[in-house]
Amino acid sequence: MTVIASRLDPHAAEFAANRHAMLEKLAALDAEHAKALAGGGEKYTARHRSRGKLLARERIELLLDEDAPFLELSPLAAWGSDYPVGGSIVTGIGTVSGVECLITANDPTVRGGSSNPWTMRKALRANEIAYTNRLPCIALVESGGADLPSQKEIFIPGGALFRDITRLSAAGIPTIAVVFGNSTAGGAYVPGMSDHTVMIDGRSKVFLGGPPLVKMATGEESDDESLGGAGMHARTSGLADHYAVDEPDAIRQARRIVARLHHRKAYADPPLAAPPAYDAEELLGIVPGDLRTPFDPREVIARIVDGSDFDEFKPLYGASLVTGWAALHGYPIGVLANAQGVLFSQESQKAAQFVQLANQRDIPLLFLHNTTGYMVGREYEQGGIVKHGSMMINAVANSRVPHLSVLIGASYGAGHYGMCGRAYDPRFLFAWPSAKSAVMGPQQLAGVLSIVARASAAAKGQPYDDEGDAALRAMVEQQVEAESLPMFLSGRLYDDGVIDPRDTRTVLGLCLSAVHTAPYQGVRGGFGVFRM
Structure with missing residues (x-):
């Protein structure tokens, strides 16, 4: 084993200052997460409970296997906008009947669970994750449809949500809808297009047009139950595949459906791995409050990889970029981590070769961002920084092994692209509260x-x-x-969440497990032209 020798001094004043700054950012982050957890607020939560209904996250908790973790995605969606934090929907990955699934749940305490533009974007991102990683999808539905005042931003692009359900099914990825309340208008197509649909007696209502709309359109008098109730759909229309007596029964039936899927991962789970040799708590004191101050990313690597065991690749060449091989929760990974911020020609060439090697061996890549971008100046332009930076971006763009990205510090300019930012389709991208990202500082x-x-x-x-x-x-x-702050960027879904540094190993482990549900193979010579 090549265990990283940590030089971090937890008793140093610098460590204490860094830790204090990080804890302040985490406190601010917790306050914003609390807004998402609060949903529509006490009034609408109390009204929802008075109807004998569970909250969105309570439904998810019942659905998951006992003590199974839930990796919530995009919890800060809509932050900084005119809409409530969270986007009126909960999305994430959790294990149901032993199967890792992508779960979505409308939050009916927020305007009746109606969909706004951020709901749509968050749901589309969840569908993308499910499709790429071949995760069965479970939709816990209770929504009044589109938030009508914002229909101009929802209607046309929102059709992609229904398109995604059919494409998931066509790809052999199971889709399950559990209807807890309204699923009206366009929302009726969620249960209509899913492989399996569960409805609840006296609760579920699925119709293209409710009684008032039917009255206006046709003059016909009708009621909710005869028009779209669970009993009608179970006995007459055939839309309901399973008929539940209450919410717990509906969740029980959803779990049985998943158990009968016989959905198998492409790769077996790895054996239990050794934890890092260093305490994850120390991750709070590594990144300086001022990102212009350099820090050694090996200290981060040492606290997230198995046994702190890391075989560095080209350690003396292109030293501003640390590259090497490790394992995380038993999964082999290649790591690219920015050391001193700036990417020079040597770092770019080193990265391109390393990405090619990972593809040759079918090893996923983890990018730890802290870069101000590629170096500028006459000497560096004449030395070929454009073609060398392009070489790195070319390699990352055409790589076919799964990529995971974590923004731990700065992520500016084209360096953000070369380190597999959002535009380069990493399977998952998270940020620490210390991160910043923009075209430049x-x-x-x-x-x-x-x-x-x-x-x-x-x-x-x-x-x-x-x-x-x-x-x-x-x-x-x-x-x-x-x-450039992480909450602003997370609110726009430029990442999949802002995480506590101490949770990094767990989050990445859950992501790697999800990634290994789908088969993958690295590119074999299929890169674009490398300008030498």
Whole structure:
């Protein structure tokens, strides 16, 4: 074994300062997560309970195997928007009857579970994860359909939700709908297109148009039960495959459906692995509050991989990027971790070779981000930084092994792309509360705008307003800083969640387990042209 020798001093003042800064960020994160957990608030939660109904997360908890973990995805969706945090839907991965499943649950305490633009985006991301990783899908449905005031943002792109259900089924990925309440209008197609549908006596209501709409459209008098009740669909229309007497019975039947799927993972689970040699609690004190201060990513690697065992690749070449082989919860992985922030030509070439090796061996890749991007300047341009950076991006873009990304520090510019940012389709992407991501750092971006504006004024022979320039720079810095923070980015679903650093190993282990449900193979010579 090649155990990483940690140089971290948990008693140092620097460690204490880093830990304090991280704990402050975690406290702020917890406050925002609490908003998602609160759903529509006390009033609507109490009203929902008074009807004898379970909350969305309670339904999920009953559905999961006893003591099984639930990896919630995109909990901060809609953060910073006009819509409630969470997007009025809960999504995540959990084990049901021994099978890892992608679970979605409408939150009926938020405007009756109606779908807003963030609900749609969050659900589409969940479908993408299910499709890529071949995870059976269970939808716990209770929704009044589209949030009508925002229909212009939902109607046209929202059709992809129903398209996804049929594509999942066509790919042999089971889809199950459990209807707890309303599933009306377009939402009726969720149970209609699922492989298996469970409805509840006196609770489930599935119809394209409710009694008021039917009255307006046809003049026909009708009631909820005869128009779309569970009894009618179980006995007359045939839409209901399973008829439940109450919510616990519906969940029990959903678990039995999963048990009968005989859905098998492509790869066997690995044997139990040795934990890291160092305490995960120490992850709180590694990343500085000021990301301009460098830190050694090996200290992070040492606290998340099995036995802290890490075989480094090219340790003396391109030292600003740490690459090497390890295992995480028994799954082999290749790790790429930024050391000093900047990516030079050597780092780019090293990364491209490492990605090729991982594809040759069919080994998933883990990217730990802390980069300000590729190096600029005359010397580096003449040395080929564009073609070498392009080589790294080419390798990452065309790699076919599963990629996992965690933003632990800065992730700026094209370095974000080369380290497999969201646009490069990592299977999962998470961020620490310390992370920041943007086209460049706030000071650099504001400075560039100032230089351009000053040059423009000089070219026109106009005087330059230095006071106005200072105010503009301050405003731009503040805006870019706010828009580069993890809660802002997570709210827009640019990641799958902001996580506590101490949970990193567990989160990645759950992701790797999900990844190994679907078969994969690395690319064999199918990269684009490498400009040498």
